[in-house]
Amino acid sequence: MLEKIDLNVTIDKAAYRSAKEALSNKLGVLQRKVFELKIPVLIIFEGWDAAGKGTLINELLMPLDPRNVRVHNLKNETYEEFNRPFLWRYWSKSPEKGQITIFNRSYYSDLEYRQSLDGVDLQGLMNHVNEFERTMRNDGMIIFKFFVHISQEEQKKRFEKLQKKDATAWRVTPRDKDENKHYKKLLEKVNQELELSDKNGANWTIIEGHQKDYATIKVLNTLATRLEKEIKDFENAPKIALKPLIHDNDAQYDTEVLDHVSLDQTMTGPEYAKALNDCQKKLYLLENEIYLRRIPLVIAFEGWDAAGKGGAIKRLSSNLDPRGYTVYPTGSPNDIEKKHHYLWRFWRDVPKNGHISIWDRSWYGRVMVEPIEGLCMLEEYSQSFQEINEFEKQLSDWGAIVIKFWLHIDEKEQLKRFTERQNNPEKQWKITEEDWRNREKWGTYKIAVNTMLLKTSTSNAPWIIVEAQNKEYARIKVLKEVIAAIETKLGKSKK
Amino acid sequence: MLEKIDLNVTIDKAAYRSAKEALSNKLGVLQRKVFELKIPVLIIFEGWDAAGKGTLINELLMPLDPRNVRVHNLKNETYEEFNRPFLWRYWSKSPEKGQITIFNRSYYSDLEYRQSLDGVDLQGLMNHVNEFERTMRNDGMIIFKFFVHISQEEQKKRFEKLQKKDATAWRVTPRDKDENKHYKKLLEKVNQELELSDKNGANWTIIEGHQKDYATIKVLNTLATRLEKEIKDFENAPKIALKPLIHDNDAQYDTEVLDHVSLDQTMTGPEYAKALNDCQKKLYLLENEIYLRRIPLVIAFEGWDAAGKGGAIKRLSSNLDPRGYTVYPTGSPNDIEKKHHYLWRFWRDVPKNGHISIWDRSWYGRVMVEPIEGLCMLEEYSQSFQEINEFEKQLSDWGAIVIKFWLHIDEKEQLKRFTERQNNPEKQWKITEEDWRNREKWGTYKIAVNTMLLKTSTSNAPWIIVEAQNKEYARIKVLKEVIAAIETKLGKSKK
Numbered sequence: 001m002l003e004k005i006d007l008n009v010t011i012d013k014a015a016y017r018s019a020k021e022a023l024s025n026k027l028g029v030l031q032r033k034v035f036e037l038k039i040p041v042l043i044i045f046e047g048w049d050a051a052g053k054g055t056l057i058n059e060l061l062m063p064l065d066p067r068n069v070r071v072h073n074l075k076n077e078t079y080e081e082f083n084r085p086f087l088w089r090y091w092s093k094s095p096e097k098g099q100i101t102i103f104n105r106s107y108y109s110d111l112e113y114r115q116s117l118d119g120v121d122l123q124g125l126m127n128h129v130n131e132f133e134r135t136m137r138n139d140g141m142i143i144f145k146f147f148v149h150i151s152q153e154e155q156k157k158r159f160e161k162l163q164k165k166d167a168t169a170w171r172v173t174p175r176d177k178d179e180n181k182h183y184k185k186l187l188e189k190v191n192q193e194l195e196l197s198d199k200n201g202a203n204w205t206i207i208e209g210h211q212k213d214y215a216t217i218k219v220l221n222t223l224a225t226r227l228e229k230e231i232k233d234f235e236n237a238p239k240i241a242l243k244p245l246i247h248d249n250d251a252q253y254d255t256e257v258l259d260h261v262s263l264d265q266t267m268t269g270p271e272y273a274k275a276l277n278d279c280q281k282k283l284y285l286l287e288n289e290i291y292l293r294r295i296p297l298v299i300a301f302e303g304w305d306a307a308g309k310g311g312a313i314k315r316l317s318s319n320l321d322p323r324g325y326t327v328y329p330t331g332s333p334n335d336i337e338k339k340h341h342y343l344w345r346f347w348r349d350v351p352k353n354g355h356i357s358i359w360d361r362s363w364y365g366r367v368m369v370e371p372i373e374g375l376c377m378l379e380e381y382s383q384s385f386q387e388i389n390e391f392e393k394q395l396s397d398w399g400a401i402v403i404k405f406w407l408h409i410d411e412k413e414q415l416k417r418f419t420e421r422q423n424n425p426e427k428q429w430k431i432t433e434e435d436w437r438n439r440e441k442w443g444t445y446k447i448a449v450n451t452m453l454l455k456t457s458t459s460n461a462p463w464i465i466v467e468a469q470n471k472e473y474a475r476i477k478v479l480k481e482v483i484a485a486i487e488t489k490l491g492k493s494k495k
Numbered sequence: 496m497l498e499k500i501d502l503n504v505t506i507d508k509a510a511y512r513s514a515k516e517a518l519s520n521k522l523g524v525l526q527r528k529v530f531e532l533k534i535p536v537l538i539i540f541e542g543w544d545a546a547g548k549g550t551l552i553n554e555l556l557m558p559l560d561p562r563n564v565r566v567h568n569l570k571n572e573t574y575e576e577f578n579r580p581f582l583w584r585y586w587s588k589s590p591e592k593g594q595i596t597i598f599n600r601s602y603y604s605d606l607e608y609r610q611s612l613d614g615v616d617l618q619g620l621m622n623h624v625n626e627f628e629r630t631m632r633n634d635g636m637i638i639f640k641f642f643v644h645i646s647q648e649e650q651k652k653r654f655e656k657l658q659k660k661d662a663t664a665w666r667v668t669p670r671d672k673d674e675n676k677h678y679k680k681l682l683e684k685v686n687q688e689l690e691l692s693d694k695n696g697a698n699w700t701i702i703e704g705h706q707k708d709y710a711t712i713k714v715l716n717t718l719a720t721r722l723e724k725e726i727k728d729f730e731n732a733p734k735i736a737l738k739p740l741i742h743d744n745d746a747q748y749d750t751e752v753l754d755h756v757s758l759d760q761t762m763t764g765p766e767y768a769k770a771l772n773d774c775q776k777k778l779y780l781l782e783n784e785i786y787l788r789r790i791p792l793v794i795a796f797e798g799w800d801a802a803g804k805g806g807a808i809k810r811l812s813s814n815l816d817p818r819g820y821t822v823y824p825t826g827s828p829n830d831i832e833k834k835h836h837y838l839w840r841f842w843r844d845v846p847k848n849g850h851i852s853i854w855d856r857s858w859y860g861r862v863m864v865e866p867i868e869g870l871c872m873l874e875e876y877s878q879s880f881q882e883i884n885e886f887e888k889q890l891s892d893w894g895a896i897v898i899k900f901w902l903h904i905d906e907k908e909q910l911k912r913f914t915e916r917q918n919n920p921e922k923q924w925k926i927t928e929e930d931w932r933n934r935e936k937w938g939t940y941k942i943a944v945n946t947m948l949l950k951t952s953t954s955n956a957p958w959i960i961v962e963a964q965n966k967e968y969a970r971i972k973v974l975k976e977v978i979a980a981i982e983t984k985l986g987k988s989k990k
Contacts (some may be wrong), residue, residue, distance in 0.1 A: 025921060032924060057817045062809055066855060067824040071817050079574050104817060167780040170787055285662040292665055314557055322552045322566050323599060329562040335830040360561060426520060429527060 001194045002187065007151055007210050016213040023220040024063035030227045031100060035068050037234055038339075040095040040141045043223070044106045047148030049176045050158040051209040056148065057102055059216045060223070064100065073104045083294075083353040085398040086114040086125070087132050091347035094136065096339035107132070108193060120397050126196045128397070131390045133202040138383050139341045142230050143202045146219060147194060150209040152183040245371035245378055248443040257453045258446060261408050263469035272472040279479035280319035286486045287324050287356070294353040295489060296400040298392075299482065300362035303407025304445075305435050306417040307468045308475070309360055312407065315475040316482065317358065325356035330365065342366050342376075342384075343391055350395065363388060364404075364456075368448045372441060385455040396460035401489050404461060405478060406453065407468040411442055496689045497682065502646055502705050511708040518715040519558035525722045526595060530563050532729055533834075535590040535636045538718070539601045542643030544671045545653040546704040551643065552597055554711045555718070559595065568599045578789075578848040580893040581609040581620070582627050586842035589631065591834035602627070603688055615892050621691045623892070626885045628697040633878050634836045637725050638697045641714060642689060645704040647678040740866035740873055743938040752948045753941060756903050758964035767967040774974035775814035781981045782819050782851070789848040790984060791895040793887075794977065795857035798902025799940075800930050801912040802963045803970070804855055807902065810970040811977065812853065820851035825860065837861050837871075837879075838886055845890065858883060859899075859951075863943045867936060880950040887956040896984050897956040900973060901948065902963040906937055 011019070034041055043060075045053045057071060072093045081089045086107060095101035107129050115122055133143055150158075159176060162168045179186060198204050205222050207215050267275075290297060299316075301309045317325055328349050337345045343363055351357040366384045370376040376384075392402050409417075418439065421431040438445070457463045464481050468474035506514070529536055538555075540548045552566060567588045576584045582602060590596035602624050610617055628638055645653075654671060657663045674681060693699050700717050702710050762770075785792060794811075796804045812820055823844050832840045838858055846852040861879045865871040871879075887897050904912075913934065916926040933940070952958045959976050963969035 028921070054816045054818060058813055058815070061817070062813055066805075066808070066822045067826065071821065073818040075818075165780070167783040167787075171783070285660070288662040288666070292662075310561075313561070318553055318557055320553070321549045322556070323549060323568040323570075326566065327561045329560075331562065426523075 001198065001204065001206060002147075002149060002191055005149055005206050005208060007149065007154070007208050009208050009214050010211045011214045011217055013213070016217060019217050020220065023217070023224050026224045026228075027063045027220060028065070030224060030231065031064050031068065033231050034100065034142075034227065035098040037231065038097040039231070039234060040097050040136075040139075041100040041144075041227070042095055042136065042141055043100065043102045043144045043146070044108075045102065045104050045146050045148065046106060046108050047146070047207070047209065048150050048155055049179055050155055050162070051148035051150045052212060052215060053104055053148050055212060056146075056207070056215055056219055057104055060102070060219060063220075068098060069100045069102065070095070071102045071104060075105055075109070077110070080352070084350055085128075085394055086110050086118065087128055087394065088347060088350055090132065091344060094340065094344065095141070096336075097140070098339070108197065111193060112189075118398060122193075123196070124397060126193070128390075128394050129197060130199055131394070133197075133199065135341065135343070135387050135390070137201045138380075138387075142227065144223060144226070145197075145202060145204045146207050146222075147190075147204055148207045148209040148215065152180065154210055155180050155183065240377055242374045242377065244374040245376075245381055246444050246448050248441070248447075250444075250447050256446075256450050257465070258408065258450055261465055261467060263408065263410060263413075263467050265467050265470050265473040267470055267472040267476065269472075272476065275476045276315060276479070279476065279483060280315070282483055283316075283479060283486075284319050284321075286483060286490075287320050289490060290356075290401075290486060291324055291354040293490070294399075295486075296351045296353055296395075296398070297356040297482075297486070298351065298395055298400050298402045299356070299358045300364065300404045301358070301360050301407065302362060302364050302368075302405065303466070303468065304409050304414055305438060306414050306421070306431075307407035307409045308471050309407055311471060312405075312466075312468075312475050312478045313358055313360055316478055320356070324354075325358060326351070327358045327360060330359055330361040342370075343387065346391075351400075353399075362404075363391070364452060367452045367456075368445065372444050372448055385452075388456055389458055389461075392456075392458065392461040401485050402461040403482060403485050404456075404463050405466050405481070406449070406463055407466045407474060409468050411439075413469050414439060414442075496693065496699060496701060497642075497644060497686055500644055500701050500703060502644065502649070502703050504703050504709050505706045506709045506712055508708070511712060514712050515715065518712065518719050521719045521723075522558045522715060523560070525719060525726065526559050526563065528726050529595065529637075529722065530593040532726065533592040534726070534729060535592050535631075535634075536595040536639075536722070537590055537598070537631065537636055538595065538639045538641070539598045539603075540641050540643065541601060541603050542641070542702070542704065543645050543650055544674055545650055545657070546643040546645045547707060547710060548599055548643050550707060551641075551702070551710055551714055552599055555597070555714060558715075563593060564595045564597065565590070566597045566599060570600055570604070572605070575847070579845055580889055581605050581613065582623055582889065583842060583845055585627065586839060589835065589839065590636070591831075592635070593834070603692065606688065607684075613893055617688075618691070619892065621688070623885075623889050624692055625694055626889070628692075628694065630836065630838070630882050630885070632696045633875075633882075637722065639718060639721070640692075640697060640699045641702050641717075642685075642699055643702045643704040643710065647675065649705055650675050650678065735872055737869045737872065739869040740871075740876055741939050741943050743936070743942075745939075745942055751941075751945050752960070753903060753945055756960055756962060758903065758905060758908075758962050760962050760965050760968040762965055762967040762971065764967075767971065770971045771810060771974070774971060774978060775810070777978055778811075778974060778981075779814050779816075781978060781985075782815050784985065785851075785896075785981060786819055786849040788985070789894075790981075791846045791848055791890075791893070792851040792977075792981070793846065793890055793895050793897045794851070794853045795859065795899045796853070796855050796902065797857060797859050797863075797900065798961070798963065799904050799909055800933060801909050801916070801926075802902035802904045803966050804902055806966060807900075807961075807963075807970050807973045808853055808855055811973055815851070819849075820853060821846070822853045822855060825854055825856035837865075838882065841886075846895075848894075857899075858886070859947060862947045862951075863940065867939050867943055880947075883951055884953055884956075887951075887953065891955040896980050898977060898980050899951075899956060899958050900961050900976070901944070901958055902961045902969060904963050906934075908964050909934060909937075 045057060047053050061069060074089065077089065090107055093101065111122060111125055114125060137143060159172045159180060162172050194204050207218050209215050301313060303309050313327055317327060333345060346363045349357055366376070366388070367381065371381045395402050418431055418435065421427040453463050466474050466477050540552060542548050556564060569584065572584065585602055588596065606617060606620055609620060632638060654667045654675060657667050689699050702713050704710050796808060798804050808822055812822060828840060841858045844852055861871070862876065866876045890897050913926055913930065916922040948958050961969050961972050
């Protein structure tokens with residue numbers, strides 16, 4: 001994409017001044033519009049060292065209301081970031097609805113480095129990047145990607161200028177000099193990356209960086225023109241009222257997974273006590289081993305209300321070292337979480353290398369409670385399966401073990417447990433009006449769950465159905481499945 | 496505090512089981528109470544390596560509802576934490592109102608290390624710690640501090656046991672062995688730290704750690720007993736309705752700072768253009784220099800509505816490298832921020848070493864809008880001055896330059912600017928009903944501001960009053976004052 005660029009374009013001072021004033025006023029207005037309409041905007045600046053990204057970002061900030069702009073400088077990863085999937089820091093820093101977020105450098109600058117680190121090839125990482133941008137766009141985000149371009153000679157000249165002054169000489173690092181020396185080879189790589197990621201709705205705009213004034217106007221103009229168009233499209237789009245998407249009498253998928261689960265398992269007290277003790281001891285040692293080998297473990301618990309998720313999680317974690325694991329209970333999203341993509345809060349809690357994250361309910365709420373209660377649109381619901389599969393694939397590619405449990409009981413057993421809770425003063429708080437209301441929708445939930453189990457059971461992250469009619473049996477099955485998954489990953493499996 | 500501890504205490508199995516069951520049930524109930532009453536609870540675990548802190552934390556987690564508990568393991572600082580004041584990570588991880596937060600190790604473990612890093616002596620750091628705990632307690636937090644104690648021989652035995660198995664041998668580090676070797680010397684230091692920080696409302700409880708069962712019951716019992724008492728006190732405390740605390744006709748402080756500010760400065764166009772250019776160039780070089788020397792810079796802007804804070808901040812930042820500074824506009828706190836101490840969100844944005852944080856409005860809202868609008872209690876308002884001074888002192892002690900600007904105009908000038916905004920379609924959005932309402936309270940604000948300027952002008956963070964009737968003059972004064980403060984810190988001042 002860079003070959004055809006003429007770097008000698010300029011603008012004269014008078015034209016610059018009048019264009020800048022007009023565009024600045026326009027951007028101020030557009031920013032307020034974006035805020036009112038709750039549209040998230042992401043602006044990525046990539047480009048050569050010393051191409052002037054910082055200056056352009058400052059020029060862009062001046063007309064904007066700082067209350068709704070964030071700038072993130074993303075050169076080197078921190079230790080926390082380095083020990084997470086490479087998209088982790090971009091998820092966490094992605095703009096709130098209504099906010100403009102500027103990335104000074106981005107995942108595009110990380111690709112080379114992460115390739116060596118994660119053992120995933122460029123195309124694989126690029127897939128993750130394209131998935132990220134598509135996921136964000138589907139959520140309504142407007143994405144701008146600027147590549148600020150200068151020639152090898154221009155870069156050299158700028159480095160020399162910086163080196164002349166004591167206060168700025170440190171800015172030119174050996175790596176920068178290296179970049180200048182191998183400019184031509186790098187140019188090819190950059191070209192390839194730009195091509196692989198120039199997708200519809202997330203296209204690259206090349207900024208000719210030799211003359212600052214020209215570059216500034218091109219950035220401001222690109223933003224103003226497209227924001228104006230996107231806002232108009234947004235305002236003209238038909239408003240779709242949210243409504244429940246799944247109903248009790250909907251046609252079911254052919255395969256009704258849950259109908260083929262038998263629930264007649266039993267386990268005696270002494271049998272349970274021994275198995276529990278054995279499994280917990282084993283898991284403690286495995287926790288140490290995955291910590292040592294830097295393998296992250298992601299476990300999601302789903303299941304019917306009162307199926308015993310909490311009890312199973314307690315038995316799973318009670319002999320672990322609390323430095324190694326965290327339990328994340330998932331309720332309704334809070335105000336901040338609502339301003340982001342529904343996966344945002346789960347990305348936030350992705351474990352560090354060697355650590356364990358356990359979710360009591362998870363991102364699967366998106367394909368159960370949300371469509372049933374009418375909290376998302378049909379299009380969003382349909383996209384979610386792919387987005388969720390990509391999320392879990394990205395975790396697996398990074399090296400994580402991903403385990404998902406569906407704790408299954410039947411309707412009668414649930415009623416028994418609800419009634420028990422209701423009649424026990426110490427357990428009454430566990431049962432709410434909402435639980436009873438959800439129970440009435442058992443049939444609807446069954447359709448949603450069957451669909452979910454089919455569509456999101458993948459080779460890298462299959463669903464494990466836990467027969468939970470007998471609590472002891474269920475708890476031991478959970479422990480054994482976690483142990484088996486770790487052993488397989490460690491190459492210890494007897495299979 | 497440790498000399499008198501008898502480590503040979505035990506509990507038999509039957510007593511342990513019944514006590515544990517009773518205490519677990521009680522803690523479940525108390526936790527729900529704490530959540531309903533929105534009381535934040537902090538539980539700190541300190542103690543020798545291998546004393547069993549992890550196990551005790553797990554035992555404590557079992558009876559609790561995971562939705563309202565967080566565990567933070569705080570052994571080594573991350574890069575982000577290491578480059579901030581040492582209390583930064585504890586502020587950011589402090590419990591929300593209604594939540595129980597457990598620190599596995601805490602600032603007490605950091606003291607030795609931070610002493611060498613920050614060049615502040617033990618007593619100085621201990622003051623910061625005690626200030627932190629007092630500030631939290633004043634905000635309603637219940638604080639528990641457990642020190643889990645074992646003997647030198649017991650520790651040695653436990654290390655040997657860990658070393659026997661491959662999966663756990665790595666847990667015993669050279670540093671651990673060193674701790675065991677120099678146990679007696681360390682014991683003295685620990686004793687000293689415990690004594691210096693055993694304050695009313697944040698007392699230490701020593702946990703005899705030799706027998707796990709005994710230790711568990713002591714932890715659970717300490718929590719249950721005190722939580723029960725604190726909850727009762729909380730419920731019996733008289734409810735005080737919030738109301739405005741400052742009124743137009745209140746008696747003023749003797750020194751009415753603002754009455755002695757003259758506002759007749761002028762500046763011509765060419766004079767301004769030259770000064771602006773000179774100052775911005777100079778500041779750019781100084782930004783580089785403080786980055787190199789790892790000096791953080793904290794700037795707070797306060798002033799009357801329409802006094803020109805935004806314009807001054809733009810001139811201050813427009814020639815800086817955006818990688819080095821961030822502007823934080825302060826509005827009403829969001830849902831998450833409301834669940835924390837009012838300083839929490841400002842602590843969150845404390846800059847990294849070598850970076851600049853600029854606030855457009857700041858923590859001083861606590862002593863202006865809050866008492867005037869009746870958003871805090873009289874006691875809270877009065878405590879705030881000390882808390883704010885301590886906050887800024889902690890930043891200075893850490894090495895930061897702290898600058899606070901009050902942009903001053905008179906009532907007539909404000910009316911002129913408000914009217915201008917109202918009549919200019921492009922600026923109308925800048926003026927709201929609330930601005931007009933606040934203007935009516937000019938006299939009340941003046942009392943609050945005078946009080947604030949007097950009480951929070953400290954030698955390490957004095958207020959700088961900027962005469963802002965002439966915008967150009969004000970902008971240059973801001974730039975010059977920032978330059979002067981940096982030069983003084985760098986030892987370049989001509990004074």
